[in-house]
Amino acid sequence: MYNFEYNRPASLDDALKALSSGEEVKLMAGGQTLIPTLKQRLAQPSKVVDLSGIAELKGITVEGNAVVIGAMTTHATVAASAEVKAKIPALANLAHGIGDPQVRNRGTLGGSISNNDPAADYPAALMALGATVHTNKRQLAAEDFFAGMFTTALEEDEILTKVSFPVPEKAAYAKFAQPASRYALVGVFVAKTSGGVRVAVTGAGEDGVFRVSDFEAALSKNFAASALDGITVPADGLNTDIHGAADYRAHLIGVMAKRAVQAAG
Template sequence: MYDFNYYKPGSLADAASALAGAEDGKIVAGGMTLIPTMKQRLAQPSDLIDLAAVGDLKGISSDGSSVTIGAMTTHAEVAGSSDVQLVIPALAAVAEGIGDPQVRNCGTIGGSVANNDPAADYPAACLALNATIVTNKGEYSADDFFTGMFDTALDEDEILTAVKFPKPDKAAYMKFPNPASRYAMVGVCVAQTGGAARVAVTGAGQDGVFRASEMEAALASNFAPEALDGISVSADDLNSDIHASAEYRAHLIGVMAKRAVAAA
C-alpha cells in the first residue's frame, strides 16, 4: 500500500473541508473495499478521511412508514435492528447476507452505496425499494444516484450521509452468491408498493445495478412468480467472467426474480 495522510475529523463540515482541500482525497467508511483496493495499489489516494468519528452519521431511525439509516451504520447493525426488521424485513435480510460476520462488523451502508460495486447487494435494495440517498449537499432518488459501474451522482467533494427507505407492501432479495467472495453473481431485489412493482438486478450488468422494466410491468398486474414466465432476459450488456457467462447470468436473473417474488 502506498502511504497517505490520514485524518479522522469530528464533524461532517471538517470532513468536507478536508476532502475539498486534499489533492486526491478519499473517504473511508468501513474500508472493506477501499483498503483491499489500496493494498493492491489499485488506488493511491493522497489523503484518507475517516468518517468514524462523525457521530451523527451512525444510527437507524424509523417513523413506521420509512427507515433512515446513517451512512456509517454497519451491515451487522442494520441486520440486527428491530426497527429495520419490523418495517422492512427484506432490508435486514440484505444486510445479513453481505460478506461474512467480520465484514458485516466493519462494512457500512454508506460505503457500499457510494462505491456502487457492480456485484454489491445494497445498490439493488436501494433501487428496488426506491430509496433516497442523502448527502451533505442534497438528496438523490436511487434512480438518479447509480450512474454506472463504480460510478454515482456524487460530486468529488460530496459525502453520503444517510439512506432513507420507504416501507414497501412486500419486498425480498434473493442472490446467487459467489461461493468464495459472497458477492452476488446475480442478485434480484423485488418490491411491491401500492400497485407498482420494482425489480432491481445486481451482479449482472456491465453498467452495474439496473431495473428490469419488463418484469416490473408483469408484476404490476400480477405480483406472483408465474407472472414472470415467458419473460426472457437478454444477455446483451451482461457480464461474462470466469464465474459465469452472460447467458448464464441472464438465466439466473429470471430464476432469482421468481424466487424473490415468491419470498416477498
C-alpha cells in the same frame, strides 16, 4: 500499500474541510473495500479521511413511512436492527448476507453504495425500494445516484449522509452468491409498493444495478412467480466472466426474481 496522510474528523463540517484541501483525498467508511484496494495499489490517495468518528452519520430511525439509515451504519447493525426487521425484513436479510460476520462488523451502507461495485447487494435494494440518497447538499433518487460501474453521482466535495427507504407492502431479495466471495453473481430485489412492483438486479449488468421493466409490468398485474413464466431477459449488456457467461446470468435473473417473489409471499 503506499503511505498517506490519515485524518479522522469528528464532524461532517470538518470532513468537508478535509475533503476540499486540494490534495487527492479518499473518504473511508468501513474500509472493507478501500483497504484491500490500497494494498493492491489500485488507489493511491495522498490523504484518507476516516468518517468513523462522525456520530451524526450513524444510526437507524423510522420517519413516517420510511426507514432512514445513516451512511456509516454497519451491515451487522442493519441486519440486527429491530426497526429494519419489523418494517423491511428483506433489507435486514440482505445486510445479513453481505460478506462474512467480520466484514459486516466494519462495512457500511454508505461505503457500499458510494463504491457501487456492480456485484454489491445494497444497490438492488435502493433501486427496488425507490430509496432516496441524502448528501450534505442534496437529495437524489436511487436511479439518479447510481451512474454505472463503480460510479455514482457524488461530486468531489460531497459526502453521503443517509439513505431513506420507503416501507414497501412486501419485498424480498434473492441472491445467487459467488461461493468464494459471497458477492452476487446475480441478486434480484423485488418490492411491491403502493406505486407498483419494482424489480432491481445486481451482479449481472455491465453498468451495475438496473431495473427490469418487463418483470415489473407482469408482477404489477399479478404478484406471483408464475407471472414471470415465458418472460426472458436479454443477455445484451450483461457481464461475462470466469464465474458465468452473460446468457447464464440472464437465465439466473429470471430464476432469482421468481424466488424473490415467492419469498416475499
